[in-house]
Amino acid sequence: MDDALAEMEFLARSGNRIAVLEAVSERPHTRSELAERTGASQATLGRILRDFEERNWLARTDGAYVATPTGNLVADGVLDLRKRLETERRLRPVVGMLPDELDVDLRRLRTATLTTPTETRPSAPVTRSLDILREAGHIRAVSRALNDRTLRLLRRRAVADGCTVDGVFAARAIEALVDDDRLRPKLRELVAAESADIHVYEGPLSLAVTLADGTVSLLLRDDDGVVQAALDTDDEAVAEWAASVHEQHRTAAEPLSPADIV
Structure with missing residues (x-):
């Protein structure tokens, strides 16, 4: 597995990781706000934040977490892929009937x-x-x-x-x-x-x-x-x-x- 696929697998294994990444790409969030938004335990949230900081996907500023430029890049890709997959799932039963x-x-x-x-x-x-x-x-x-x-x-x-x-x-x-x-x-x-x-x-x-x-x-x-x-x-x-x-x-x-x- 190449590095990019490994990172995709890292994100896909946890809905909380994706939720945190999406949140901090929208605006700065405090740790308590992230916990409320995701429902993740403090221990789980702590691991996610450490993993994201190690990857330079987020940074702490004024007591909150915000996505870095590379974090926004990843978040945009994840959001786009999710929207594509949501669309595909909705159309899957009828895609064969769509007009040529x-x-x-x-x-x-x-x-x-x-x-x-x-x-x-x-x-x-x-x-x-x-x-x-x-x-x-x-x-x-x-x-x-x-x-x-x-x-x-x-x-x-x-x-x-x-x-x-x-x-x-x-x-x-x-x-x-x-x-x-x-x-x-x-x-x-x-x-x-x-x-x-x-x-x-x-x-x-x-x-x-x-x-x-x-x-x-x-x-x-x-x-x-x-x-x-x-x-x-x-x-x-x-x-x-x-x-x-x-x-x-x-x-x-x-x-x-x-x-x-x-």
Whole structure:
């Protein structure tokens, strides 16, 4: 094991070591403050402080402990690694379902909300996605599917609320609605709304992404096409990606008019 890995192992063996390092990198802490923050015994805390002083990761000043420049360097690396691992653990169940087109640093999803089905709420992901659309003033969507609930909501938002709905949907999704006697009128009303602009995408489309004002929502499906999760975030970089994906697909799609729905 090289020296760097040995130091990583030294930190990883004790959550108290990491907690102390993080604390003194934020601001000076007295010994009693460190004990209160970590819950470590005085004996344990004494060993940690001695080990850190030997490594020149902290120094005593005015009765408190503060990180040195090298201590801050290590603390920054530890914090970054922990955030990366926290993000990886959250995304692990769904990472295989993330769209290939998702061209953003996955660290941007660290604070994203992940909604999965439960025994009592099997449709929780779709419900979460629709809840976001209910409050938006401007909706952009690119989706392989357009189900009953989503169609009715988009129709109401555009017709009754004047919400801007700019959607690009797979041709087969539109065809399925046109073939449904109950949903065909709802689709026609949506398309006819002044604030709606609906396009049909003829090529293969695996995405299901909406951009509601500044919030991005992704519906994630398994290999059988069943929705397994919803992932939403207001991260600016992810919103820029979603806007770009929408524009690319919209440019390649054909506009849908009420006359096309017969």
